[in-house]
Amino acid sequence: MRAKRYLQSIEKNEQRLLQRLQELVAVESPSEDAAAVNRAMDLVTAWGVAAGASVTRHPQAASADVTELWFHGSTGDSDKPLLLLGHLDTVWPMGTLAAMPWCEAPDDQGRARICGPGVLDMKAGVVMALEAIAAVRENGGLGRPVVLLLNPDEEVGSPISRPHTERLAREAEAVFVLEPPQGLPGTPDDAAYKTARKGIGNYRVQVTGVASHSGVDFTRGHSAVLELARLLPRIAALPNLERGTTVKPGVIGGGTRSNVVAAEAWAEVDVRIARAEDAAGVEAALQALRCEDPACTVTVTGGINRPPMERKQGTVLLFQRARRLAAELGIDLKEASTGGGSDGNFTAALGVPTLDGMGAVGEGAHAKRESILRDELLPRTALLAAMIANT
Ligand SMILES: [Zn+2]
Structure with a gap:
């Protein structure tokens, strides 16, 4: 017809x-x-x-x-x-x-x-x-x-x-x-x-530090905000444009008040992959993130929710x-x-x-x-x- x-x-x-x-x-x-x-x-x-x-x-x-x-x-x-x-x-x-x-x-x-x-x-x-x-x-x-x-x-x-x-x-x-x-x-x-x-992934990078008073107890604090700031360029370096992989922190947050060393900070990260086989590599790279300050920890949650x-x-x-x-x-x-x-x-x-x-x-x-x-x-x-x- x-x-x-x-x-x-x-x-x-x-x-x-x-x-x-x-x-x-x-x-x-x-x-x-x-x-x-x-x-x-x-x-x-x-x-x-x-x-x-x-x-x-x-x-x-x-x-x-x-x-x-x-x-x-x-x-x-x-x-x-x-x-x-x-x-x-x-x-x-x-x-x-x-x-x-x-x-x-x-x-x-x-x-x-x-x-x-x-x-x-x-x-x-x-x-x-x-x-x-x-x-x-x-x-x-x-x-x-x-x-x-x-x-x-x-x-x-x-x-x-x-x-x-x-x-x-x-x-x-x-x-x-x-x-x-x-x-x-x-x-x-x-x-x-x-x-x-x-394919599309959403990840959350959560940094936990140690809170303290920024004036009274400055040296006891370990800032999650500072650690997150150090992690962001490393996350931004993960994309492999030749393979069609992109990784982008889209939303960040952290801290409570300016006079408190921040105990928490986080980033929401958008991941795109062109090939299913690339999912594991991006996942591993995000999971391998570590804080420079040993008193801070980072946890990465999330995953690829739409396959390519x-x-x-x-x-x-x-x-x-x-x-x-x-x-x-x-x-x-x-x-x-x-x-x-x-x-x-x-x-x-x-x-x-x-x-x-x-x-x-x-x-x-x-x-x-x-x-x-x-x-x-x-x-x-x-x-x-x-x-x-x-x-
Ligand atoms: Zn639609």
Whole structure:
């Protein structure tokens, strides 16, 4: 089936797509507000049910539900499903919509933009997925079954949804991630699909010294703040940019008052690795940190919580297929890697072919200027449909 056929179906349903997107953006859904995220789950679930999907919702004690929408295929449900990964939580607190309302307006280059909290990351991606599935069903039907997984906690590291993502990925033929493509300068054609992402670690370096009065007992004190200051350049020297490893102390703290020799100081350290095999080396280097002052101690806690999505053969084949189908739609699809993580890191690490960045084209995720390009919405949805139909 030519990709253009899907585009025609999607164009016919453009109003439904835009209206749903506006409705979904109007339901604010910060990760930490389970009731709010569940309202967004309810809305998308209702759309899925109306389209004939079977729903499995997994209620959670500490977050909104993890939701699976199953669309049955013509080859029978014994065929390996295709897994589409979406999340319905956003980074935006309740009430953001008042200051950052839904808008449709041209930008300074005259391109029509749609803005609103979570519109790019990734409410548009979820709405696009439903329209893409509808277009495939309208033009010959789904082959293998498709499951759209809606996660409630991606923006806080996916601690609740990760086991569900991994369970479904293990059974899946391939995984499509509905995150926005990689924003690159230039034309929207540079909005690239992602075939690699770095793994992400968070570490805490905790220094313990000996407190004393800075005036009365100056020599008895052993300053944790001073020791941390000595450790920071050593931490900053750990990156290996050639291998794609970065290590960055992002937040530091310590001490209680200026007239007290500090007993405690700490740093939160962000670690990124391009290859899974590099995790142990970074971990060992951080664990090997020692204080110069023998009266002070350092403890390092934390670890790699998203494994890297490495550029593997199965994913490359998916990208090549996408590039071919994109050409039918007049899109010169590019391939990119990124230092940022997504739920695709988990599925790729299991060896399941994973293509990421299949959502809406735009810019400003997690930023006040968050917006999508309206003219890219339908072609990218058609490309997603063509990929669903051809996988
Ligand atoms: Zn996202």
